[in-house]
Amino acid sequence: MQNVLVIGANGNTGRLITKLLRDSSEFKPYAMIRKEIQQPFFQNQGISTTLADLEEDFSEAFKGMDKVIFAAGSGGHTSDEQTTLIDRNGAIKAIEYAEASKLKKFVMLSSMGTYAPSRVEGLEHYLKAKKAADDFLRKSSINYTIVQPGGLTNKKGTEKVEVAYELKKTGQIPREDVAKALVYALELQRTKNMSFEVISGENDLKEAMKNFKQGA
Numbered sequence: 001m002q003n004v005l006v007i008g009a010n011g012n013t014g015r016l017i018t019k020l021l022r023d024s025s026e027f028k029p030y031a032m033i034r035k036e037i038q039q040p041f042f043q044n045q046g047i048s049t050t051l052a053d054l055e056e057d058f059s060e061a062f063k064g065m066d067k068v069i070f071a072a073g074s075g076g077h078t079s080d081e082q083t084t085l086i087d088r089n090g091a092i093k094a095i096e097y098a099e100a101s102k103l104k105k106f107v108m109l110s111s112m113g114t115y116a117p118s119r120v121e122g123l124e125h126y127l128k129a130k131k132a133a134d135d136f137l138r139k140s141s142i143n144y145t146i147v148q149p150g151g152l153t154n155k156k157g158t159e160k161v162e163v164a165y166e167l168k169k170t171g172q173i174p175r176e177d178v179a180k181a182l183v184y185a186l187e188l189q190r191t192k193n194m195s196f197e198v199i200s201g202e203n204d205l206k207e208a209m210k211n212f213k214q215g216a
């Protein structure tokens with residue numbers, strides 16, 4: 001069993017990720033959450049929790065972990081300052097802790113559109129924060145995969161997707177499918193040190209992750 005720290009576990013995607021990991025035969029999830037009141041949701045499902053906050057020192061959360069999925073975010077209705085604190089600085093701290101703890105894999109939930117943040121009106125600051133964290137991860141010594149989805153929905157997952165290094169079009173994707181992609185990225189050797197954008201489409205998710213062409 002490999003221990004996987006899920007950062008942002010109480011989020012809409014994070015909850016799906018922890019459930020997938022709990023049901024897998026290979027991984028044991030540790031849900032990183034920031035409030036005690038959030039514990040019963042996980043404990044009632046047999047999922048271990050770690051109390052920690054991205055705005056503080058959360059290095060302790062990495063003790064005994066093998067891999068990490070970063071699925072936290074400041075949310076769409078917060079200030080630019082909060083976006084910088086969580087999506088950029090929180091993610092960068094997580095990468096530093098993962099490197100220091102010699103983790104075997106860092107899977108990042110980023111966003112589509114980070115290659116040209118100024119092209120997406122209203123999201124420029126957010127996309128720059130995501131890009132800064134992604135670029136920091138790319139330059140780190142840790143084995144990583146960066147998953148960059150289009151708009152997230154709560155529709156049922158189909159595992160039918162379109163994947164490319166850069167899709168050059170917009171689209172949406174259910175959080176269930178994004179959660180699957182993140183979990184597949186933990187185990188697929190092929191995605192080592194790769195980034196890809198993903199939206200709903202016609203291709204099998206796992207196959208698409210094995211076959212897309214890596215860009216620049």
Ligand SMILES: NC(=O)c1ccc[n+]([C@@H]2O[C@H](COP(=O)([O-])OP(=O)(O)OC[C@H]3O[C@@H](n4cnc5c(N)ncnc54)[C@H](OP(=O)(O)O)[C@@H]3O)[C@@H](O)[C@H]2O)c1
Binds near residue numbers: 055075
């Ligand atoms: N929405 C979209 O269309 C879209 C598209 C592409 C990519 N994304 C990215 O996908 C990711 C997940 O999205 P989502 O909608 O599933 O997220 P979400 O439901 O907003 O969950 C985000 C999680 O981050 C946690 N978090 C925030 N600040 C924290 C802190 N200081 N310490 C610890 N945890 C903290 C939150 O904790 P609490 O539960 O305690 O508040 C929450 O559980 C985000 O990074 C987002 O940027 C979103």
